[in-house]
Amino acid sequence: MQKTVSALVIGAIFGAGIAISGMGNPAKVLNFFDLAGSFDPSLILVMVSALAVTAVGYRLVFATRSSPLCAAKFDIPTKRIIDAPLVAGSAVFGIGWGISGFCPGGAIPMLGLGNVETPIFTVSMIAGIVAARTLRQRAVRLATA
Amino acid sequence: METAFTPYASLIGGALIGLASVMLMASHGKIAGMTGILAGVIPPAADDWSWRLAFLAGAIGAPALLVALGVMEIPFQVPVSTAAMVVGGLVVGVGATYGGGCTSGHGVCGMARLSPRSIVATAVFMATTFATVYVVRHVIGA
Numbered sequence: 001m002q003k004t005v006s007a008l009v010i011g012a013i014f015g016a017g018i019a020i021s022g023m024g025n026p027a028k029v030l031n032f033f034d035l036a037g038s039f040d041p042s043l044i045l046v047m048v049s050a051l052a053v054t055a056v057g058y059r060l061v062f063a064t065r066s067s068p069l070c071a072a073k074f075d076i077p078t079k080r081i082i083d084a085p086l087v088a089g090s091a092v093f094g095i096g097w098g099i100s101g102f103c104p105g106g107a108i109p110m111l112g113l114g115n116v117e118t119p120i121f122t123v124s125m126i127a128g129i130v131a132a133r134t135l136r137q138r139a140v141r142l143a144t145a
Numbered sequence: 146m147e148t149a150f151t152p153y154a155s156l157i158g159g160a161l162i163g164l165a166s167v168m169l170m171a172s173h174g175k176i177a178g179m180t181g182i183l184a185g186v187i188p189p190a191a192d193d194w195s196w197r198l199a200f201l202a203g204a205i206g207a208p209a210l211l212v213a214l215g216v217m218e219i220p221f222q223v224p225v226s227t228a229a230m231v232v233g234g235l236v237v238g239v240g241a242t243y244g245g246g247c248t249s250g251h252g253v254c255g256m257a258r259l260s261p262r263s264i265v266a267t268a269v270f271m272a273t274t275f276a277t278v279y280v281v282r283h284v285i286g287a
Contacts, residue, residue, distance in 0.1 A: 003172070003173065003195075003196050004195055004196055004199045005199070006168075006172045006173075007169075007172075007173065007196035007197070007199035007200040007203065008199040008200070008202055008203040009203060010165050010168045010169050010172065010177075010200060010203065011165070011199065011200035011201060011202065011203025011204040011206075011207070012203035012204065012206060012207035012210075013161050013164055013165040013168065013203075013207070014161070014162060014165035014166075014177065014200070014203070014204050014207075014249075015203060015204035015205060015206070015207035015208050016158075016161055016207040016208065016211060017158045017159065017160070017161030017162035017163075017164070017165060018158065018162065018204070018208070019158070019207070019208035019211060019217075019219045020154050020157055020158035020161065020217070021154065021155050021157070021158020021159050021161075021162065022148075022151055022154065022155055022158065022220070023158065023162075023248075024208070024219070024221070025148070025219075025220050025221055025222060026221075026222065026223050026224065026225065027146045027148050027222035027223065027224045028148040028220070028222070030224060030225075030278055031146075031147070031148050033274050033275050033277075033278035033279075034278050034279075034282055035275070035279075036279060036282075036283050037282055037283065038146065038147050038148070040147075040148045040149070040150055041150060042148075042150055042151050042152065042154075042155040043155065045152055045155040045156050045159060046155045046156075046158055046159035046162070047159065047252065047253070048159065049155070049156045049157075049158075049159030049160045049162075049163065050159040050160070050162040050163040050166070050253045051159075051163070051252075051253055051256055051257055052163065053159075053160050053162075053163025053164055053166075053167065054163040054166045054167055054253055054254060054257035055256075055257040055258075057163065057164070057166070057167030057170075057171075058166075058167060058170060058257055058258055060167075061167060061170050061171045065171065067174070068170065068171060068172055068173055068174035069171060069172045070172045070173055071172075071173050071174040071175075072174075073174055074170065074174040075174050075175055075176075076174075076176070076258070077176070077245075077255075077260065077262070079262060080260075080261055080262065081262075082261065082262060082265050085243045085244070085245070086243075086244055086245060086262055086265065086266055087244075087265065087266075087269055088243060088244075089239075089240050089241070089242065089243025089244025089245065089266075090240065090244035090251070090265070090266040090267075090269040090270040090273075091240070091269050091270065091272075091273045092236055092239060092240030092243065092244070092273075093236075093237055093240030093241045093244050093247060093270045093273075094240070094269065094270035094271065094272065094273030094274040094276075094277065095236055095240070095273050095274075095277045096232075096233045096234070096235070096236030096237035096238075096239075096240055097233070097237060097248075097270065097274045097277075098273065098274040098275075098276070098277025098278045098281065099225070099229050099232055099233035099236065099277060099281065100225060100229055100230050100232075100233025100234060100237065101223070101224070101225060101233075102230070102233060102234070102237065103179075103237065103247050103248040103249075104179040104180045104183060104237065104241060104247045104248075104249070105162075105178075105179035105247060105248055105249035106248070107234075108179060108183065108201060108204050108205060109204045109205060109207065109208050110208065110219075110221065111205045112205045112206060112208060112209030113208060113209060113212065113219060113221060115221055115223075116227075117223045117227070117230050120227060120230045120231060120234070121230045121231075121233065121234040121237075122234065123234070124230065124231045124232075124233075124234025124235045124238070125234040125235070125237050125238040126183075126187060126238060127234075127235060127238065128234065128235040128236065128237060128238020128239040128240075128242070129180070129183070129184050129187060129238040129239075129241070129242050130187060130238075131235075131238070131239060132238065132239040132242035132243055133184070133242055136242070136243070
């Protein structure tokens, strides 16, 4: 119960941050990437600010606690190898972000604002996640068969 | 479509995104990556789907509540076609799944802990986003 309620509150802080920062406004996002056109530098401040708070906050959390408040352990990715799926997947992700002006964290918080573009993007993105997940599992099955 | 430079709103909004990332690590021990959180509620869902669904509900509810209570207006402008949203969504979903994360997971949480994978992922997707916007707006759209 505590775990669910705290996730709701944390999600709300995340969503408010996206809305206030402008990360959920496709025109603003695309303008950040349009150096040769209608450039708007706002998003670099979103990234720098989010990164600074997270870097300092993570250090404090890891320095003062050996486990999280509502879970048994910290679940942190341990993989360190730079492989082809990471690089190719990230390259493809950037193409999609540049086509639409939406990334997953930017889009989801805009779902409740009554526009039509966000649900269209989100349904399509979920289809992409399901397709990629299915293809990857099939590749693993083939490799281990 | 021009948008105004909003330094204070962007700094405050970014700080809130960071605060949420720190809180999720402190309480749940999890990376606040939207792709991973969302993927965990898509069937076959992860065993711990309930906190993920609560996070998504909060993320969707908060901006709607801010608008409904008249606290603020949330600018929302779309300079691309519906087809671009459909194609972009599909490509984002595939890329973020293979790449193991997106702007929040790699760009904020992973970069904050200096993960080499996240540093590479962020550098790569920032580069291809710049390139895509240039091609769409100044090569195809020129």
